[in-house]
Amino acid sequence: MTEFGVNFFPVVDPAVKSATDYYDETLRLIELAESLRFTQAQTVEHYFTAYGGYSPDPVTLLTAAAARTSRIRLATGAVVPAFTHPVKLAGKLAMLDHLSHGRLDVGFGRAFLPAEFDAFGIPMDESRARFAEGVEACRQLWTTEDLMWEGRFHRFGPVTLLPRPYQRPHPPIFIASATSADSCAAAGTAGHHLQVVPSVTTGEQLAAMLNAYRRAWDDAGHDPAARRIQIKFTCYLSRDTEDAHQQAEFYERNYIEHMAAAVAPLAGSRSADYPGYDKFLEKAKNYEFAKSLAGNKVLAGDPGGVTEQIRAVRAEFGTDLSFSLQFNPGGLSFARAATAMELFAAEVMPAFRETS
Amino acid sequence: MTEFGVNFFPVVDPAVKSATDYYDETLRLIELAESLRFTQAQTVEHYFTAYGGYSPDPVTLLTAAAARTSRIRLATGAVVPAFTHPVKLAGKLAMLDHLSHGRLDVGFGRAFLPAEFDAFGIPMDESRARFAEGVEACRQLWTTEDLMWEGRFHRFGPVTLLPRPYQRPHPPIFIASATSADSCAAAGTAGHHLQVVPSVTTGEQLAAMLNAYRRAWDDAGHDPAARRIQIKFTCYLSRDTEDAHQQAEFYERNYIEHMAAAVAPLAGSRSADYPGYDKFLEKAKNYEFAKSLAGNKVLAGDPGGVTEQIRAVRAEFGTDLSFSLQFNPGGLSFARAATAMELFAAEVMPAFRETS
Numbered sequence: 253m254t255e256f257g258v259n260f261f262p263v264v265d266p267a268v269k270s271a272t273d274y275y276d277e278t279l280r281l282i283e284l285a286e287s288l289r290f291t292q293a294q295t296v297e298h299y300f301t302a303y304g305g306y307s308p309d310p311v312t313l314l315t316a317a318a319a320r321t322s323r324i325r326l327a328t329g330a331v332v333p334a335f336t337h338p339v340k341l342a343g344k345l346a347m348l349d350h351l352s353h354g355r356l357d358v359g360f361g362r363a364f365l366p367a368e369f370d371a372f373g374i375p376m377d378e379s380r381a382r383f384a385e386g387v388e389a390c391r392q393l394w395t396t397e398d399l400m401w402e403g404r405f406h407r408f409g410p411v412t413l414l415p416r417p418y419q420r421p422h423p424p425i426f427i428a429s430a431t432s433a434d435s436c437a438a439a440g441t442a443g444h445h446l447q448v449v450p451s452v453t454t455g456e457q458l459a460a461m462l463n464a465y466r467r468a469w470d471d472a473g474h475d476p477a478a479r480r481i482q483i484k485f486t487c488y489l490s491r492d493t494e495d496a497h498q499q500a501e502f503y504e505r506n507y508i509e510h511m512a513a514a515v516a517p518l519a520g521s522r523s524a525d526y527p528g529y530d531k532f533l534e535k536a537k538n539y540e541f542a543k544s545l546a547g548n549k550v551l552a553g554d555p556g557g558v559t560e561q562i563r564a565v566r567a568e569f570g571t572d573l574s575f576s577l578q579f580n581p582g583g584l585s586f587a588r589a590a591t592a593m594e595l596f597a598a599e600v601m602p603a604f605r606e607t608s
Numbered sequence: 609m610t611e612f613g614v615n616f617f618p619v620v621d622p623a624v625k626s627a628t629d630y631y632d633e634t635l636r637l638i639e640l641a642e643s644l645r646f647t648q649a650q651t652v653e654h655y656f657t658a659y660g661g662y663s664p665d666p667v668t669l670l671t672a673a674a675a676r677t678s679r680i681r682l683a684t685g686a687v688v689p690a691f692t693h694p695v696k697l698a699g700k701l702a703m704l705d706h707l708s709h710g711r712l713d714v715g716f717g718r719a720f721l722p723a724e725f726d727a728f729g730i731p732m733d734e735s736r737a738r739f740a741e742g743v744e745a746c747r748q749l750w751t752t753e754d755l756m757w758e759g760r761f762h763r764f765g766p767v768t769l770l771p772r773p774y775q776r777p778h779p780p781i782f783i784a785s786a787t788s789a790d791s792c793a794a795a796g797t798a799g800h801h802l803q804v805v806p807s808v809t810t811g812e813q814l815a816a817m818l819n820a821y822r823r824a825w826d827d828a829g830h831d832p833a834a835r836r837i838q839i840k841f842t843c844y845l846s847r848d849t850e851d852a853h854q855q856a857e858f859y860e861r862n863y864i865e866h867m868a869a870a871v872a873p874l875a876g877s878r879s880a881d882y883p884g885y886d887k888f889l890e891k892a893k894n895y896e897f898a899k900s901l902a903g904n905k906v907l908a909g910d911p912g913g914v915t916e917q918i919r920a921v922r923a924e925f926g927t928d929l930s931f932s933l934q935f936n937p938g939g940l941s942f943a944r945a946a947t948a949m950e951l952f953a954a955e956v957m958p959a960f961r962e963t964s
Contacts, residue, residue, distance in 0.1 A: 347669065414656060
């Protein structure tokens with residue numbers, strides 16, 4: 253059975269929607285998602301701007317969601333180890349794992365916005381190394397008592413993290429948003445799960461990444477049935493296809509513009525660790541909605557149309573994918589997001605219930 | 609009207625009570641506290657050992673509490689700015705401020721356990737300076753858009769923190785557990801509120817600290833009615849005085865022993881910033897329950913006895929104190945803590961309802 257989750261990436265200008273309303277609506281949408289059999293709710297870590305800035309600490313929002321739900325899994329997508337000491341990060345994630353009675357999935361990400369690295373005083377050139385060390389330090393803090401850690405950026409121990417996590421040996425670890433086949437292969441070898449965002453890669457790149465990941469997972473001898481790959485889309489759903497496409501175009505442009513604005517001010521601080529960085533700004537500038545839709549980078553349409561898109565994605569990238577869907581991009585109204593989720597659960601999900 | 613809150617400092621050995629049970633019981637006790645008209649729930653930040661280690665991130669537990677309550681205020685007592693970057697700390701506290709619809713009180717503390725400073729790679733000699741910079745950086749992140757911060761430990765900006773806090777200009781700031789009159793005076797001058805723990809000072813010290821604080825607050829021209837001083841006690845309450853005293857002696861010794869164990873392994877790393885540090889270990893070793901009880905360092909007895917103790921504390925230290933009471937020290941059973949809270953609400957609180 254294909255799993256569908258809900259994703260919350262707040263591209264929300266405070267002038268358009270207050271933080272109080274955004275959080276309240278998100279929590280109500282997560283409760284609704286649970287009742288509609290979505291299996292996971294996920295949120296992101298970003299700072300300072302309308303591009304994600306309402307979510308500087310995903311663990312905090314997910315903890316509120318845990319208190320209001322009982323079955324849906326809760327996922328970071330992602331937390332950024334470069335910005336939080338591993339003792340702090342592993343500790344609060346372990347707390348959430350208990351508070352949710354073992355419903356936590358942890359996606360770790362590298363981050364990519366220069367303004368965020370600047371604020372935390374972290375050179376972007378250290379991004380890859382800090383990510384690798386942070387993920388492994390968290391994993392060992394969860395699994396090892398009397399841990400001695402001697403890394404490049406952190407040294408501590410012997411310490412025994414409290415609380416020990418609820419899920420043993422540790423909450424599922426996802427490597428988030430990798431864009432290179434090498435990074436995906438490394439995740440597979442390590443036995444980590446994967447979160448990918450098709451809108452930031454070409455189809456060929458993504459296929460190569462996923463194949464490298466699956467091959468590395470199998471070559472390392474991990475259980476093939478345990479492998480999890482999440483693919484993230486924004487989803488605009490309406491009984492009226494034209495209405496869905498109009499909404500989609502408006503909010504996708506809003507997303508791209510806010511991303512470009514978050515990136516642009518510090519474009520000078522490009523790093524060798526981010527080779528595609530200049531292309532990224534250019535791509536944002538040349539964004540074409542019709543092309544994005546035709547390439548299945550965004551899901552938009554009536555239930556039949558979106559069902560066909562999901563079939564196409566599965567045909568192209570594999571039937572082992574689970575989907576994490578954003579239904580309230582850019583401050584879309586609660587009512588509209590709730591209606592789309594209900595429509596999805598009623599008329600799209602059933603088409604994928606029997607498939608494996 | 610004198611305010612009473614509940615305090616959760618987990619001196620809990622994982623072998624005695626699982627983290628899942630500790631959090632679940634704590635959240636149920638906070639719900640009960642709200643229904644009994646306690647006005648605040650507070651928790652602490654500590655790591656690694658049975659001395660507080662179940663609470664590496666107080667914001668996480670308080671966020672779960674916020675989702676399950678609607679009136680009670682939620683307080684850190686304290687968070688430690690030395691261990692978290694101010695952008696991260698101010699951001700997640702602002703999230704909790706929204707998620708609780710403005711019910712957040714923020715206590716900031718310096719921390720004092722060498723093992724914690726070691727794990728975070730922070731020299732204890734920097735403790736005072738990092739505390740001062742961290743509190744002020746959070747305050748300015750909450751109040752100032754396009755903030756430029758040029759501190760000794762952090763430099764960033766211009767940045768505008770998101771979300772802006774719910775409470776304006778910012779959530780109430782408490783300086784936690786200061787033990788010197790100078791620190792208290794500095795808090796008063798800055799217009800910060802105060803959290804004190806009488807068990808770690810002599811009565812004379814505490815009286816001098818509070819007087820210095822009140823004088824500095826008034827001298828700086830702050831509104832006398834806005835000043836808030838919280839005093840923290842563990843409270844053992846039973847209809848049977850002897851039963852209460854036996855429980856109290858058992859759990860107070862448990863507390864002292866775990867504190868000594870948390871401090872002892874690294875007693876060599878004493879710092880000039882912690883002049884009373886060696887005396888502290890000795891005091892723990894020479895602990896006498898009867899003396900502690902007679903000196904009103906701990907509240908224990910039947911409702912009449914505890915009422916008399918609170919009257920004595922108010923007579924000695926002032927009628928402007930609010931009380932933060934720990935009813936479940938050391939993994940005491942949920943039932944016993946709940947019974948004590950109900951008894952307190954029914955037979956102690958009313959004595960202080962009409963007083964000011």
